[in-house]
Amino acid sequence: MIKLGLIVNPIAGMGGSVGLKGTDGDIIYKALKMGATSIASQKLNQFLSNIKNEDNLFITSAPGKMGANYLKNFTIKYEILGEIGDFTSAKDTKRIATQMIENGIELLIFSGGDGTARDIYDAIGLRKPVVAIPSGVKMLSPVFALNPRAAAQIINRFLENFTETVEREVLDIDEDLVRKDILKSKLYGYLKVPKILNLFQSGKSGSRIGGLEEENKREIAQFMVKSMEDDTLYLLGPGTTIKAITDYLKLPKTLLGVDAIYNKQIIGIDLNEQGILNLLSKYENKKIIITPIGGQGFIFGRGNKQITPKILKLVGHKNILIIASKGKISELECLRVDTGDIETDELLKGLNRVIIGYKEEQIVQIKA
Incomplete structure (x- = not known):
């Protein structure tokens, strides 16, 4: 049986429909005032519904809305690791990701956007591979699957002992260049992913000039x-x-x-x-x-x-x-x-x- 980790950023993507460019920091409070609602459940349901080899899978999940809440309606075997309060933050993501590595997971699944990818990089670096379910606003980094269904396909392959990995970039918008009307991503670090690259998105290239x-x-x-x-x-x-x-x-x-x-x-x-x-x-x-x-x-x-x-x-x-x-x-x-x-x-x-x-x-x- 293969043990995988699951961490969900419950506020990722909430700024999208209300026209905000993310939900990092205090922006989430503005998003909530504007009527934003969580999209995490929709993304996780699409992902979990497409997992095929449940008998060979055991998930170590973050608690509550950071993971376990979405597993309750499925038959996948899981345990809960860590504690969270009513309001979650990047500190929770980093702490629980570190604990999962120490607990012996073989791959970490996370759901969020580029900000979440940065938090995961800060916590685990290249120690274990990851698969990112796209649920943020920007998602420039090529560690994200094409969609939740593609993320499930990657996990299905991993459960069949496909363990070859490759390093991919963790990217975010270069805000200094945005102010000059140039859209360009900035390299933050690298994470390892299973080498099934047709199911991962490519990284964003910068605004072409000339x-x-x-x-x-x-x-x-x-x-x-x-x-x-x-x-x-x-x-x-x-x-x-x-x-x-x-x-x-x-x-x-x-x-x-x-x-x-x-x-x-x-x-x-x-x-x-x-x-x-x-x-x-x-x-x-x-x-x-x-x-x-x-x-x-x-x-x-x-x-x-x-x-x-x-x-x-x-x-x-x-x-x-x-x-x-x-x-x-x-x-x-x-x-x-x-x-x-x-x-x-x-x-x-x-x-x-x-x-x-x-x-x-x-x-x-x-x-x-």
């Missing part, structure tokens, strides 16, 4: 602006490729947020889910303009969680416009979605056109 790249973005922006329909609401996702559109219109843009324009004028800045829903109720015609995350290929489910499955269903997949520079799209095998809702992911899957220049497009596969 004369040809910037000219390509301007061409895309020019085409998008000239193609804009009157009396239509356009929701603009995060990223420098999208920002080129507002730069062309001489309008402001939140680099990491979702903004809205109507008849080529800004009508919403850094919107959360409720703000977007309010606008959708006012305007009959609506579209979303989105760009994939460089290196990863995600168009939904990473960094833009305020665009929820509810919003995507209201807008409709035919009204989603994807843009990407030629350099960015050339590095991607496919585009990906991980909205947290399997039905929505299925609706978005398939071949889709990506605008890559002025009157230029490329057909790309979207996978869930």
Whole structure:
């Protein structure tokens, strides 16, 4: 029987739908005041429902909402390690992760975002491999599985004695560069993961810069602006490729947020889910303009969680416009979605056109 550890960050991802860029530190209190709710149960249920080899598995779990609460509805054998209070923090994650290593686990499963990955690195370094269930807001680090179901597939392989590992980066946003309108990840450290890399996401590449790249973005922006329909609401996702559109219109843009324009004028800045829903109720015609995350290929489910499955269903997949520079799209095998809702992911899957220049497009596969 193989002993694995389980630690859940119960507040990870809560800032997404309310338009915050994470829940680190005191930001969680702001998220709660704005109506944020936990997504941990949804992610863990998807993960645990896809574990196949339960007879060969024993889990050492963090207590309560940091792990054990989600195991109660399953038949997986487990024990509880450590203690937590009503409010949890990074200190709990680090302490319990250390205790699990001392308790002899062979691999640590954790659920959270890049902040949680940093905490796990601080606690265990390269002593044991990990599998990260994506449930944060950003999730730039390539230690995260593509989605909870992929995380379960990795564990199933590990339980079949697949033990080869590889080191992968723990990344986070470089906030100094964000203030200069450059999206780039910063290396924090390394964690070991099972070497089943087709089930892990890639790390985010930085904003591509250079004369040809910037000219390509301007061409895309020019085409998008000239193609804009009157009396239509356009929701603009995060990223420098999208920002080129507002730069062309001489309008402001939140680099990491979702903004809205109507008849080529800004009508919403850094919107959360409720703000977007309010606008959708006012305007009959609506579209979303989105760009994939460089290196990863995600168009939904990473960094833009305020665009929820509810919003995507209201807008409709035919009204989603994807843009990407030629350099960015050339590095991607496919585009990906991980909205947290399997039905929505299925609706978005398939071949889709990506605008890559002025009157230029490329057909790309979207996978869930």
